[in-house]
Amino acid sequence: MTKKILVVDDEENILISLEFLLRRAGYAIALARDGDEALAQAERFSPDLILLDVMMPKKDGYEVCHLLRQDPRYERCKIVLLTAKGRDIDRAKGLALGADDYLTKPFATRELLERVERLLAPAPGAA
Amino acid sequence: MLGAESAASWQPLPAWLAAAVAFGYLFLLFAVAYHADRQARLGRSWIDAGWVYALSIAVYCTAWTYFGSVGRAASSGLWFLPIYLGPTLVMLLAAVVVRRMVRVAKQWRITSVSDFIATRYGRAAGLGRFVSLFVFVGVVPYVALQLKAISFAFDVLTGVPTAPVPGWWADRSLWVAAVLVVFAALFGTRHLDVTERHEGLVAAIAFESVVKLGAFLLLGAWVSFIVFSSPGAIVEAAQARFGTAIPPIDAVGGLQYGDWAVMIVLAGLAFLLLPRQFQVMVVENVREGHVERAAWQFPAYLVLINLLVLPVALAGRLFFGDSQLDPDTYVLALPLAQGQSLLALLVFVGGISAATSMVIVESVAVATMICNDWVAPWWVRRRQVAALGHAEIASTLLWVRRVVIAAVLACGYGYYRLTGESFALVSIGLISFAAVAQLAPAALGGLFWAGGSRTGAAAGILTGALVWGYTLMLPSLARSGWFEAHWVEAGPWGIAWLQPERLFGVQGMAPLTASVVWSLGLNTLVYVLVSLVFAPRGEQAQWARRFVRVDAAAGSGGAWRGRVDVAAAAEVMARFLGEERTRELLASHARERGLASPDALEVDAAFVRFAETMLAGAIGGAAARLVLETLLEETSPSFDDVMHVLDEANQIRTYSRMLEEKSRALEEATRRLQEANEKLTELDRLKDEFISAVTHELRTPLTSIRALAEILADDPDLPRDDRLRFYRIIVRECERLTRLVNQVLDLAKLESGHGQWHPEALEVRALLQEAIEAIAPLAKEKEVRLEVSLASGLPPVWADRDRVVQVILNLLNNALKFVPAGTGIIEIRAGRQGEGEVAVHIADNGPGIPPEFLPYVFERFRQARSDATKPAGTGLGLAICKRIVEHMGGRIWVESVPGKGAKFTFTLPLAAGAAHEDGGRNDDEEDPGGR
Structure with missing residues (x-):
């Protein structure tokens, strides 16, 4: 079954590149450009994984992450934070809020794909 | 009994001889003083000996003693004695009074009796001035008395000149006075600090005491044992001749035992408080221990000098009783009448020594008082003094003292010339005694009673001084013929109870006794009562305790x-x-x-x-x-040590107060430093934020560039359309990065102040047109209308051309970015703003700026990104504009109604001289530059 990924970023060109990259890797993609849109898309699209930019208008990535993690519907949804701020404190904050992984911009596309793949692989012994 | 009936006539000695002896003696005095000073400098103090101290106190015995005692004894028997009984009693009690005064004076470096009183009442400078002035007035007659005695001794020795006096300069006492001024000035004003003693002066005074005692004893011995066989023989002869040799005390001239007692008290008080006594006893005291020995040494001196007064007096009466010879002359007349010229000269020298020692010490003491209480404070307050060194100040003040010494002697001489002839030696001296005694309640009361206050002391002394002046000084002047004497007898305006010598109608007291009783009594009463009403407080009370507890x-x-x-x-x-x-x-x-x-x-x-x-x-x-x-x-x-420690500690406290002030200043500096530090921390935080923001802005395009570049690299078979699209994005993001880097650098340059500025007088109009031309193609492309309206005759502004263009372009680009394509309008206007500025407005009809965002528009990386369509900007443009405009002395601000657009305005200052220049150019009113 095709895994669904929601990409959230306020940079049009990043959305373009990530959409192309992930679609080609075989995922179903939805896009969102700010925090509110991200929440709406999550509800509509029920993604398996969300690539979530931190610095965005309206609601930032941390807030969105926090809200999603409080919602039992997204219990199994993986969240990867993408941030242009590469400070340790930001990484720690993201993980504390329940993000599954954390990538600093700019990242290698191969690295992104590997992490996404690993997170979406079925948990060992779960099936 | 040889020649007892001889007449009062003798062969006078030649005047030159008397003068030579007198001045010779004075120069001997110089030698003694000079030598003592030298010895002291070599560390061998002559005056640091108990007996020298006692001898110096004998300065009390003046010419009055020397000539007057015999005179008094001849006329009134034992009435010469109270003058010596008083001091004897005081010295026997020296441990109680003198010792305390010495201790206090040493403790507080007291320089004179006026200083003593002023210090006791809380360093009361005014009181000190009053006391010193009063004492000055009070002792002038006393100095006059000494000069009179010298002149009188000359006359007795050399015979009263029969020829008319050729002029004032022929008066020998004047020349003696002049020499005394020189002496006192030389040895009495060696140092400014009184605690450095006048070694030479004191040594000379002690020497003089020896001379006058020796001379008088010699005379007495000669009279008692050579002229007569023994003192007893003289008394017998007198009894045989006059009936009673020594009349009982209450049998003389209406005097009573009460008068006797009052005289003793008066003499005792004067002995303590006369400026010269205070000088030698208290100020010049080297060791406190000397006081204890002087307590018997000085009375012994008095006994010796008075031992033979009665025999000499009786002998004088026996010889000259029938003639009208002044009894005061007996000491000189006796040897002269017997042809003993050498003895007469010796006695003459003794008299000179008695007079000069008094004059010297008194004038030095009074000069110190006047100088310290009157001249020094006034002079030190003058501004120039601050610039002088210690040596210059000291030498100036010492010269002041010398001048005052001369003044004291001049006053004494003047007084003597004016009144001298009309009075016996004794009465002049007693006037001074009574004056000085007025200080007693304040001085002695202050030493034993902590309750005595400044107001009380001043009131008491003033009262005493007034009563003294009225009951003693005025009558004496009246009797000298200064003004009519009859009111002394009848009272002023005939009011009997105001008679100076029978005040309040009280009779039965001798004039002097009455004056002393009234003045001292009222003085004491007023002192006590006023002190009780105005009790000492605060610092004054501290001083009171210091004095009272010192012992x-x-x-x-x-x-x-x-x-x-x-x-x-x-x-x-x-x-x-x-x-x-x-x-x-x-x-x-x-x-x-x-x-x-x-x-x-x-x-x-x-x-x-x-x-x-x-x-x-x-x-x-x-x-x-x-x-x-x-x-x-x-x-x-001893308490001295405690006080010493306290003084040092007090200094420490002064330092500590200074330290406190310093530490307060330090606290203030620390506070400012903290503020600066907070500011720095804030700046540091802002810098971090800025770097973080710049990092973010750099990483975002880099992310797209890298992702797309990797996609392109991984897949060579990418469709052409996608490939081209990706290449274009990469190029645009690279441009964005370049712009960002440039602006960051630009901003850094602006903020560090290292930017190159070339301000000049500029026509805003031309600049705007230039910028509008540059942006016109872009506007056309987006179909945006530019509405330009520039006021004519705008004065030139003072600014950097390139920077102004940068600001205008930035604002125009900004507006262009936000206005809707097709229907966008950008309005550009320029005009005078107030007195000294030109304002440029750039308004658009874009979405406007949300009110909550307005305050942050000009901050770095604060783009309003309320909508999803993010304008391509670095977020630094407006921050740069603000810095440029403010650097050139202008202002920039924005007004906005959300949904209707935003209007940016910036101002620039006019070029110098352009402010009031009439814009006299006749350009078009408006430039309808719509495009």
Whole structure:
């Protein structure tokens, strides 16, 4: 079954590149450009994984992450934070809020794909 | 009994001889003083000996003693004695009074009797001035008396000149006075600091005391044992001749025992307080121990010098009783009449020595007083003094003293010339005695009664001085013929009870006794009453305690030792902590210990701990302990030492107060430093934020570039359309990065102040048109209308051309970015703003700026990104504009109604001279530059 990924970023060109990259890797993609849109898309699209930019208008990535993690519907949804701020404190904050992984911009596309793949692989012994 | 009936005539000695002897003696005096000074400088003090001290006190015996005692004894028998009994009694009690005065004077470096009184009443400068002036007036007759005695001795020795006096310069006493001025000035004003003693002066005075005693004893011995066979023989002869040799005290001229007692008291008080006595006894005292020995040495001196007064007086009466010869001349007349010229010259020298010693010391003492109380304070207050060094100040003040010495002698001489002839020696001296005695209630009361206050002292002395002047000085002047004497007898305007010599109608007292009783009595009464009403407070009370307690510490008393009362401890605390604070502290300490009032406190371990803690706060722990230990220890050092420690500690306290001030300044500096530090921290935080923001802005395009570049690299078979699209994005993001880097650098340059500025006078109009032309193609492309309206005749502004263009372009680009394509309108206007500025407005009809975002528009990386369509900008443009405009002295701001657009305005200052220039150019009113 095709895994669904929601990409959230306020940079049009990043959305373009990530959409192309992930679609080609075989995922179903939805896009969102700010925090509110991200929440709406999550509800509509029920993604398996969300690539979530931190610095965005309206609601930032941390807030969105926090809200999603409080919602039992997204219990199994993986969240990867993408941030242009590469400070340790930001990484720690993201993980504390329940993000599954954390990538600093700019990242290698191969690295992104590997992490996404690993997170979406079925948990060992779960099936 | 040879020649007892001889007439009062003798062969006068030649005047040149008398003059030569007198001046020769004076030069001997110079030699003694000079030598003593030299010895002192070599460390061999002559005056640091008990007997020298006692001899110097004998300056009390003046020419009045020398000539007058015999005169008085001849006319009134034992009535010459009270003048010596008073001082004898005082010296026998020296341990009580003189010692205390010496101690206080040493403690507080007191320079004169006026200084003593002023210091006691809280360094009351005004009181000191009054006292010194009064004393000056009071002792002038006394100095006159000495000059008169010298002149008189000359006359007796050389015969009264029969030829008319050729001129004032022929008066020998004037020349003697001049030499005395030189002497006093030379040896009495060696140093400014009184604690450096006048070695030479005191040595010379002691020497003079020896001379006058020796001369008089020689005369007495000659009269008693050579002229007559023994003193007893003289008395017998007198009894045989006059019936009674020595009349009883109450049998002389209406005088009573009361008068006798009053005279004794008067002499005792004068002895203590005469400026010259205070000088030699208190100021020049080298060691306190000398006082104890002088307590018997000086009375012994008095006994010796008075021992043969009666025999000489009786012999004089026997010889000259029938003639009208002035009894005061007997001492000289006796040897002269017997042809003993050498003895007569010796006696003459003794008389000169008695007179000169008094004049010298008195004038030095009075000069010190006048100089310190009147001249120095006035002079020191003048501004130029601050610039002078110690040596210059000292030499100037010493010269002032010398001038005052000359003035004292000049006044004395003048007084003598004016009144001298009309009075016996004794009465002039007594006027001075009575004047000086007026200081007694304030001075002695102040030494024993802490309740005496400044107001009381001033009122008392003033009262005494007025009564003295009215009852003694005025009648004496009247009798000298200065004005009519009849009112002295009848009272002014005939009012009987105002008669100066029978005040309030009280009779039965001799004029002098009445004056002394009234003046001293009223003086004391007023002093006590006024002091009770205006009790000493604060600092004055401290001084009172310092004087009154000065003796209690060492000396005989055991009360103080080892058993300090709380009051003493409180006094010490008050010196460091202040009266009020000490009272508060004591009260709170008493409360803590459950006592009703501080009066119930006792000095115990807890109290000592408390006092030490409090003191330590002011002077530090070590000094506090030292002070308290000194106060409390059983084998307590003398009070001097305590006071010394206190003085040092007081200095420490002064330093500590300075330190406090410094530390306050330091605190202030620290506070400012903290503020600066906070500001720096804030700046640091802002810098971090900026770097973080720049990092973010750099990483975002890099992310797209890298992702797309990797996609392109991984897949060579990418469809052409996608490939081209990706290439284009990469190029645009690279441009964005370049722009960002440039702007960051630009901003850094602006903020660091290293930017190159080339301000010049510019026509805003031309600049705007230039910028509008540059942006016109872009506007056309987006179909945006530019509406330009520039006021004509705008004065030139003072700015950097490129920077202004940068600002205008930035604002135009910004507007262009936000206005809707097709229907966008950008309005550009320029005009005068107030007096000295030109304003440029750039308005658009874009979405506007949300009100909550307005305050941040000009901050870095604060783009309004309310909508999803993010304008391509770095977020630094407006921040750069603001810095440029402000750097050039203008302002920039924005107004906006959301949904209707935003209007940016910036102003620029006019070029110098352009502000009031009439814009006289006739350009078009408006440039309808719509496009």
